[in-house]
Amino acid sequence: MHHTLSVLVENSPGVLARVAGLFSRRGFNIESLAVGPTERDDRSRITLRVDCSQHSIGQVVKQLYKLINVLKVNELTADDAIERELMIVRVTAQPADRADLIRLGEVFGARVCDVGPTSLMFECLEHPDKLHAFEEILKPYGVKELVRTGRVALRKSTPERTRSGRMRVLA
Amino acid sequence: MSATNPIPARPDTPRVAVRTGSMTGAEAIIRCLEAEGVDICWGIPGGAILPLYDAWARVEHSVRHILVRHEQGAGHMAQGYARATGKVGVCIGTSGPGATNLVTPVADAFLDSTPLIVITGQVPTHLIGSDAFQEADTTGIFMPITKHSYLITDVRDIPRVFREAFHIARTGRPGPVLVDIPKDLANATFDFSYPEEIDLPGYRPTQTGHPLQVQSAAEAIARARRPVLYVGGGVLNADACTELHAFAEAVGIPVVTTLMAKGAFPDSHPLCLGLPGMHGSKFANWAMNRADLLVTIGARFDDRVTGKLDAFAPGAKVIHMDIDPAEIDKNRKADVPIVGELRQVLPALTVAYLDLRAEDRIASKREWKDQVEEWRFKHPFRYRRVGPLKTQFVMERFRDLLADRDVIWTTGVGQHQMWAAQWLKVEKPRHFITSGGLGTMGFGVPAAIGAQMAYPDKTVINIDGDGCFQMTMQELATAVSYDVPAIHAILNNGWLGMVRQWQQLFHGERYSETLLRNDLPDYVKLAESFGALGLRAETEADVDRVIMEAVESRRPCVIDFRVDHEEKVYPMVPAGAGSSEMIDEPWDNDWVEDGV
Numbered sequence: 001m002h003h004t005l006s007v008l009v010e011n012s013p014g015v016l017a018r019v020a021g022l023f024s025r026r027g028f029n030i031e032s033l034a035v036g037p038t039e040r041d042d043r044s045r046i047t048l049r050v051d052c053s054q055h056s057i058g059q060v061v062k063q064l065y066k067l068i069n070v071l072k073v074n075e076l077t078a079d080d081a082i083e084r085e086l087m088i089v090r091v092t093a094q095p096a097d098r099a100d101l102i103r104l105g106e107v108f109g110a111r112v113c114d115v116g117p118t119s120l121m122f123e124c125l126e127h128p129d130k131l132h133a134f135e136e137i138l139k140p141y142g143v144k145e146l147v148r149t150g151r152v153a154l155r156k157s158t159p160e161r162t163r164s165g166r167m168r169v170l171a
Numbered sequence: 172m173s174a175t176n177p178i179p180a181r182p183d184t185p186r187v188a189v190r191t192g193s194m195t196g197a198e199a200i201i202r203c204l205e206a207e208g209v210d211i212c213w214g215i216p217g218g219a220i221l222p223l224y225d226a227w228a229r230v231e232h233s234v235r236h237i238l239v240r241h242e243q244g245a246g247h248m249a250q251g252y253a254r255a256t257g258k259v260g261v262c263i264g265t266s267g268p269g270a271t272n273l274v275t276p277v278a279d280a281f282l283d284s285t286p287l288i289v290i291t292g293q294v295p296t297h298l299i300g301s302d303a304f305q306e307a308d309t310t311g312i313f314m315p316i317t318k319h320s321y322l323i324t325d326v327r328d329i330p331r332v333f334r335e336a337f338h339i340a341r342t343g344r345p346g347p348v349l350v351d352i353p354k355d356l357a358n359a360t361f362d363f364s365y366p367e368e369i370d371l372p373g374y375r376p377t378q379t380g381h382p383l384q385v386q387s388a389a390e391a392i393a394r395a396r397r398p399v400l401y402v403g404g405g406v407l408n409a410d411a412c413t414e415l416h417a418f419a420e421a422v423g424i425p426v427v428t429t430l431m432a433k434g435a436f437p438d439s440h441p442l443c444l445g446l447p448g449m450h451g452s453k454f455a456n457w458a459m460n461r462a463d464l465l466v467t468i469g470a471r472f473d474d475r476v477t478g479k480l481d482a483f484a485p486g487a488k489v490i491h492m493d494i495d496p497a498e499i500d501k502n503r504k505a506d507v508p509i510v511g512e513l514r515q516v517l518p519a520l521t522v523a524y525l526d527l528r529a530e531d532r533i534a535s536k537r538e539w540k541d542q543v544e545e546w547r548f549k550h551p552f553r554y555r556r557v558g559p560l561k562t563q564f565v566m567e568r569f570r571d572l573l574a575d576r577d578v579i580w581t582t583g584v585g586q587h588q589m590w591a592a593q594w595l596k597v598e599k600p601r602h603f604i605t606s607g608g609l610g611t612m613g614f615g616v617p618a619a620i621g622a623q624m625a626y627p628d629k630t631v632i633n634i635d636g637d638g639c640f641q642m643t644m645q646e647l648a649t650a651v652s653y654d655v656p657a658i659h660a661i662l663n664n665g666w667l668g669m670v671r672q673w674q675q676l677f678h679g680e681r682y683s684e685t686l687l688r689n690d691l692p693d694y695v696k697l698a699e700s701f702g703a704l705g706l707r708a709e710t711e712a713d714v715d716r717v718i719m720e721a722v723e724s725r726r727p728c729v730i731d732f733r734v735d736h737e738e739k740v741y742p743m744v745p746a747g748a749g750s751s752e753m754i755d756e757p758w759d760n761d762w763v764e765d766g767v
């Protein structure tokens with residue numbers, strides 16, 4: 001079972017090491033981790049994708065809260081959150097295939113960002129599931145190189161949802 | 172009925188007014204210690220921490236420094252002091268090897284939730300990351316074994332960091348906090364004042380137990396037919412032993428105290444079943460195993476207590492009270508979780524229980540208590556006094572000869588530790604200090620010295636193994652130079668006895684690398700070479716004499732008890748087995764039909 005955690009932390013030295021260290025020490029599996037600045041200089045937000053087949057998500061959240069620099073941990077579910085990820089991919093593209101590939105890219109909202117003699121590079125900012133689908137479509141052409149940022153997510157601001165209690169804030 | 176009550180959470184210790192104004196970072200550290208009421212600390216100087224030691228000699232202050240012989244000794248002494256007093260222990264080391272020598276005591280303090288402040292020197296800021304002489308990534312090394320850690324990057328942060336560090340170490344679930352100080356910042360000058368306020372938005376340690384959960388717990392206890400109180404070291408850390416006593420007497424049900432909780436509830440109390448787990452009594456283990464309710468108080472379902480988790484107390488509902496929310500549901504699912512300060516939760520629960528109507532309360536526990544009493548009467552700890560001197564006999568003599576003294580016990584790790592836990596009677600909190608979570612050989616000698624420094628007039632006795640003693644025996648020099656009269660009783664079986672026991676039972680009697688020799692070193696001569704008193708007992712007839720001579724000498728003292736190396740600690744639940752799979756001496760196996 002996979003979960004997305006949005007962890008608001010103080011921007012203090014070593015905070016990423018503390019979070020990453022906690023996961024390795026406790027044997028929690030991270031699928032992806034993305035960290036970056038927030039609306040405040042003194043805060044960062046870490047978006048974690050956690051595989052909880054071995055541990056309960058409750059235990060992961062409680063352990064995170066024991067870190068002094070962790071301010072807030074939210075579990076985000078697909079319904080409650082906007083989840084995005086950036087993928088850059090270089091795919092083999094013989095001149096004959098180019099038009100096909102570009103059309104496919106359009107379908108997935110990907111943009112061509114580099115063109116080589118026998119390759120194309122796409123950038124695609126989408127929901128991670130869609131990135132996966134796009135990658136599968138490209139595979140037959142030959143994926144030469146690929147990188148993804150790891151997902152980032154923020155809670156949606158739909159008041160109905162909040163009131164109906166579907167959003168989970170784990171405290 | 173109300174589940175809230177007026178007993179406040181343990182207050183943060185009041186701070187002492189200290190000198191302020193322009194000073195070096197090093198002097199500021201000493202002022203911070205003074206402000207926190209620290210009167211003693213342990214350490215060894217070295218290059219990167221020299222500015223601090225220079226300030227120690229240069230400025231007037233009220234913090235005593237004890238020069239130890241190995242930083243591990245400093246750490247365990249600070250632990251011994253902290254566990255005997257409930258105050259924060261402070262230890263100091265230089266960068267690199269000074270810091271790495273502190274790893275063991277800090278890991279030990281982390282697992283046993285002991286409040287420590289660990290101060291380490293670091294190479295100057297501009298050299299950090301260059302593999303400079305005696306550079307180690309101290310904060311990196313200590314990250315997974317501290318409650319929190321700091322690397323000072325600006326001299327002006329020193330007061331805030333120490334204020335936070337002490338607060339974090341002593342509040343909530345206590346633990347060690349590291350402060351690493353680059354040498355240039357210790358030498359830098361700034362305008363010092365100690366902050367009153369703390370701003371730690373991510374740290375909210377104290378909570379009040381939820382009144383509804385407290386109420387459910389009271390009702391569950393009332394309904395239970397076979398309840399047991401399962402008490403852990405958290406009760407000592409919370410200073411909630413008086414509250415525990417009142418609660419236990421109000422509900423009148425058997426109390427099991429883990430190794431870490433020995434003394435939290437008087438061993439001689441009629442409700443006390445003492446030690447559970449791997450080497451616990453049959454009656455304590457059977458009581459837990461047959462219980463329909465475990466009232467868990469500051470304990471954490473450690474594998475040395477539970478054995479195989481699935482087989483542990485299979486029919487019991489669990490009430491789990493703890494200050495640390497992460498302990499709830501970690502190893503065992505709690506039916507009624509209560510997160511909060513035990514000093515608040517226990518009285519609330521007592522009141523809630525007593526407020527229930529009498530007829531609701533007496534869902535009769537009589538039969539259960541009779542059953543437990545019968546087990547206790549028929550199946551006490553036993554040993555046979557044949558052949559060489561037995562450690563159990565020595566423990567009994569310590570217990571009986573010193574029954575009217577206020578003895579603080581420390582131990583090493585191994586067979587002798589288990590026999591100490593089985594046979595000694597500890598009636599008061601903070602009078603049994605042992606390495607539970609990490610199981611650190613070498614803990615006993617320095618922990619005893621630290622405890623004795625906290626209470627110079629008490630009798631402090633370290634029940635040690637010969638293997639353990641050799642790991643930290645250099646601290647006898649510390650004991651003699653500061654005239655610390657703790658007694659180090661070596662139960663000398665000439666072997667790494669506990670490991671030998673496992674080899675005998677589970678590894679086909681292949682005694683691989685566990686023979687030490689009981690005459691190497693000669694512990695009497697060794698003690699004398701340190702200027703300590705050295706005594707030896709080889710037979711039962713010697714035991715009383717050496718104990719009384721040691722206790723009455725009021726000198727640092729080593730006793731070499733030559734004990735049987737064949738004796739094994741029983742009963743025993745093999746690692747990974749369920750507690751119903753307990754094994755025992757062949758001659759003491761008549762209990763099987765009574766077991767559960």
Ligand SMILES: Cc1ncc(C[n+]2csc(CCOP(=O)(O)OP(=O)(O)O)c2C)c(N)n1
Nearest residue numbers: 585586587612636637638639666667668669
């Ligand atoms: C630092 C450390 N190393 C190794 C061990 C593993 N160990 C546990 S008990 C033990 C033997 C202890 O021997 P001794 O001090 O003579 O005590 P005895 O069991 O003989 O009473 C050992 C080696 C440990 N607990 N700590």
Ligand SMILES: [Mg+2]
Nearest residue numbers: 636637666668
């Ligand atoms: Mg031994």
